[in-house]
Amino acid sequence: MAGGQHQPIGVLGAALDACKTALLAFGLCVPIVLLRTDQDISNQLILVPRPGLTLALVAIAFASRFIWLLAADWHGRRPARVARVPVLAGMTLSPEAARRFAVGGLIFLFAYPMLSLALVGPAGSIKWIDNFGIQILIYVMLGWGLNIVVGLAGLLDLGYVAFYAVGAYAYALLASNDVVKDFMAELIGPWFWPAWGFWICLPVAGILAAFWGIILGFPVLRLRGDYLAIVTLAFGEIIRLILINWVDVTGGYAGISGIPRPSFFGLPFNATEDGFAATFGLEFTPLHRTIFLFYLILVLALITNVVTIRLRRLPVGRAWEALREDEIACRSLGINTTNTKLTAFAIGAGFGGFAGAFFAARQNFISPESFTFLESAVILAIVVLGGMGSQIGVAIAAIAMIGGTELLRELEWLKHIFGADFDPTQYRMLLFGLAMVIIMIWRPRGLIANRQPTLFLATRRAISGDLVKEGHG
Amino acid sequence: MSVPLLSVSGVKSFYGSIMALKGVDIEIAEGEIVSLIGANGAGKSTLMMTISGNPRAREGRITFAGQDITRLETHEIARLRIAQSPEGRRIFPRMTVLENLQMGAEIDRARHFEEDLARVTKLFPRLRERLTQRGGTLSGGEQQMLAIARALMSRPRLLMLDEPSLGLAPIIVRQIFDAIRELNRREGMTIFLVEQNAYHALRLAHRGYVMVNGVITMQGTGHELLERPEIRAAYLEGGRH
Numbered sequence: 204m205a206g207g208q209h210q211p212i213g214v215l216g217a218a219l220d221a222c223k224t225a226l227l228a229f230g231l232c233v234p235i236v237l238l239r240t241d242q243d244i245s246n247q248l249i250l251v252p253r254p255g256l257t258l259a260l261v262a263i264a265f266a267s268r269f270i271w272l273l274a275a276d277w278h279g280r281r282p283a284r285v286a287r288v289p290v291l292a293g294m295t296l297s298p299e300a301a302r303r304f305a306v307g308g309l310i311f312l313f314a315y316p317m318l319s320l321a322l323v324g325p326a327g328s329i330k331w332i333d334n335f336g337i338q339i340l341i342y343v344m345l346g347w348g349l350n351i352v353v354g355l356a357g358l359l360d361l362g363y364v365a366f367y368a369v370g371a372y373a374y375a376l377l378a379s380n381d382v383v384k385d386f387m388a389e390l391i392g393p394w395f396w397p398a399w400g401f402w403i404c405l406p407v408a409g410i411l412a413a414f415w416g417i418i419l420g421f422p423v424l425r426l427r428g429d430y431l432a433i434v435t436l437a438f439g440e441i442i443r444l445i446l447i448n449w450v451d452v453t454g455g456y457a458g459i460s461g462i463p464r465p466s467f468f469g470l471p472f473n474a475t476e477d478g479f480a481a482t483f484g485l486e487f488t489p490l491h492r493t494i495f496l497f498y499l500i501l502v503l504a505l506i507t508n509v510v511t512i513r514l515r516r517l518p519v520g521r522a523w524e525a526l527r528e529d530e531i532a533c534r535s536l537g538i539n540t541t542n543t544k545l546t547a548f549a550i551g552a553g554f555g556g557f558a559g560a561f562f563a564a565r566q567n568f569i570s571p572e573s574f575t576f577l578e579s580a581v582i583l584a585i586v587v588l589g590g591m592g593s594q595i596g597v598a599i600a601a602i603a604m605i606g607g608t609e610l611l612r613e614l615e616w617l618k619h620i621f622g623a624d625f626d627p628t629q630y631r632m633l634l635f636g637l638a639m640v641i642i643m644i645w646r647p648r649g650l651i652a653n654r655q656p657t658l659f660l661a662t663r664r665a666i667s668g669d670l671v672k673e674g675h676g
Numbered sequence: 677m678s679v680p681l682l683s684v685s686g687v688k689s690f691y692g693s694i695m696a697l698k699g700v701d702i703e704i705a706e707g708e709i710v711s712l713i714g715a716n717g718a719g720k721s722t723l724m725m726t727i728s729g730n731p732r733a734r735e736g737r738i739t740f741a742g743q744d745i746t747r748l749e750t751h752e753i754a755r756l757r758i759a760q761s762p763e764g765r766r767i768f769p770r771m772t773v774l775e776n777l778q779m780g781a782e783i784d785r786a787r788h789f790e791e792d793l794a795r796v797t798k799l800f801p802r803l804r805e806r807l808t809q810r811g812g813t814l815s816g817g818e819q820q821m822l823a824i825a826r827a828l829m830s831r832p833r834l835l836m837l838d839e840p841s842l843g844l845a846p847i848i849v850r851q852i853f854d855a856i857r858e859l860n861r862r863e864g865m866t867i868f869l870v871e872q873n874a875y876h877a878l879r880l881a882h883r884g885y886v887m888v889n890g891v892i893t894m895q896g897t898g899h900e901l902l903e904r905p906e907i908r909a910a911y912l913e914g915g916r917h
Contacts, residue, residue, distance in 0.1 A: 518782055525768050525779050532766035535728055537754035537783040537830065656772045656808070 211276050221269035228264035232257045298655060301595055308598070312501055316494045325490055332490075334609050336497050337565065341558055342605045344504040346585040346597040348554030351511055353583065354592035355520065356547035357527025358424070359432040362439025363582055365419075366412040366552035368446060368574035370559025373408040375459040375569055376452065401465035405560045412556020413549040420548040424541060427530075439579055446571040458570025465564050467495055496565050503561060507554045508594055514550070516657045523547050524592070524654075581605075584635060588642050590649025599650055607634065679742070681706045681866055682727070682758075682834055687736035689719075689726045696722040698890040699736065704834065709860050709867045711881035711898065713874040713911060719890040720870045721763050724838050727868075728760055729753045741833065755783055759832035763839055765823040769812030773803055776811050776822055780829030788831065796825035799855050817848035824855070835859070836868045841876065849873065853880055874911035878902045 212220070239251045311318075315336055319328040345367060352360045377383060378400050387396040423434045446453045453459065464472065470479040472492035479495075480487035514520040522543045525533050534540055563569045585604055589596030611634075614627040646652060680703040689697035696719045704710045714720050726733050729750040738746045745753050754760070759780075768776050777796065781789050797804040800821040806814060811822060820840055827835055837856070841849040853876050859865045871877035878884050881898040886907065894901065901907050 521775065521779060522782070524771060528768035528770055529766045531730075531762060532768065533779075534730065534750040535754055535760040535762055535766075536779055536826070537751050538779075539749075539751045654770050656775055658772070658775050658778055659808075 212272055217269050217272035220272055221265045224268040225261050225265035229261045232260050316497050329493055332493050332497050337500055339602055339605045340500040340504050343598050343601040344507050344558045345582045346601045347507045348551050349582050349586050350597050352547050352551035353586050356523040360435045361432045361579055362435035364574050364578040365439040365442040366555035367559040368442050369415050370408040370412040370556030371563040371569050373411045374404045374560035374563045375462045377404045378463045398466050398469035408560035409553045409557040413553030416549040416552025420545045424544040443571050443574055460568040462563050462567050500561055503557055519546055590651040592654055593651035596649055596651030682740050684738050685736055687733040689722055689731055689733050696890055700892055702885055704868055706866055707864045709881045711869045711877035711884040713871055713877055714887035718887045720887055721838055724836050724870050757833045759827035759830050760836045761823040761827045765819045767811040767819050767822050772808055772810055774807045776826050777829050780826035783830040792829050796828050800825055817844050834866045838870045841873045
């Protein structure tokens, strides 16, 4: 908008244009907003006209267009600036800045539970640690897991939630299975499974999810781009439908409840004598478990991150990135593209499975409702918004998206303005959409778009003169 | 001619039901530069791609250093050290020049990385100044140099170049062809060159083949072919070089 050669439109012109916009808004509002279907007392369908709301929306459309045009006018009259780049476009992180940001973020994250305890006290901090901290970190981990598949290897996976679900159900079924429990009780002792079950089931769930990644990968990785996206989308739905319909095993819609919670390396978080609190001489509070879960998911997410960063520097990670750039060139350079894709899929799925297992242990209850397509979309949105392949970008996007959603719950006071029916969380998707559009305009490659090279010249050793003269090959 | 390094015999190749190669025979001996020229759509690139196994030859036989490679996967063929600089260069645009070269060295497990790096940057000094730059920010000529250098990083026994002069200014074309000649003279590199630029390609080559509609119609030494009136008429007189 509003380039150097912008023709001033004038107040009258702007008003006329805004009228057209209002007319358009009115046309859209008549079928969508004006009439609402409702049931009256005798369960009859009735139409409730909402002229007030319709008029308000039309007025908003008019006003926004009018102001927009005038603002553009005003911009256009000023001398054209050399660089009309939005502030955000400057956000390319230098390696040092990224490192400082990461270290600062880490210190903050490790201090976070204590900080919130100190600031809002034990009662208030559960919300901040659980709803914000743990919830966001789960999505950071999922984002990093999917980042391997989408960001690094360039395989568009719309069904990532399937692996999250596999991990969660694998954990839930294994940890609460009596046969396994009895077997372990006989093999090692009855104390073993309640204490260490979580720590055994967690990796098993991750491995199972990775295994499913390979199973899905084999048939579909011949596909590319849109076709791969569609098949993965379908796979996500298939897993969900199986979870719903295989009632004997998964409990169908009812889900699985009473999933064993993790223990502190053998010490349960309860008020008993050999519980965590008693052992360490603390007063029992459920907050201990929450804080433990926070650190657990923090460590899991960090493991995901470290593994990804390491893998990027190994041949397989380089091959992923090269694959994203050009598959044909990869093959002509002797890279087995099928295996490369499979490893990306399996490792990404494995991390999704870990996150799922953690989710099941934290919730204590899972049902297919937690694994809808919307979840896949949110995770993918996190990766895309963050900047494909950028670890820090993904973390920032997860904080913004998930933290933003949680913040919407805090906006209760809006009810005083819009009435008691108003639920700000209902507008979550609208805001996601808005965020997407804005990001795609400002930063088409995501928040942090610059890719850090993984290979540097050790300056002193680089191409020394004698090597150049040698010239043999 | 002794036992050829690469021999293609009776190869037929299809895109769907369209026969692109209709029984092609060529041979490339160790240490030779062999050029394949022909018009657009003659099947030159298809032949190179078929040697690389994509698409596979439906009939005929391709052997490399005595081994039948007709049915091998593309990456397995590449691992036998047949390096290819594909049509359109296909460098990795978001990766740095250095990383591009590293990808090329993957076959060699980067055992001679620094030595090879010195070797290719000596061949293309322009690349040395650009090592930390992203591939996509290079000029067309530099990208072509990078594509060739990347192929060289695998220490190939056979280097296949698909239209290295495509879309480049004459001075850059000359630089690249000089580099190819030097590579062959100094290191004895065997090179298979697919080109539309018939004059340059044939002047450079020890031997040449002419392809028309998926069939080899002529062959001979580079100079012989350059002298032939029909070649002059079809590929040289039309556009001055």
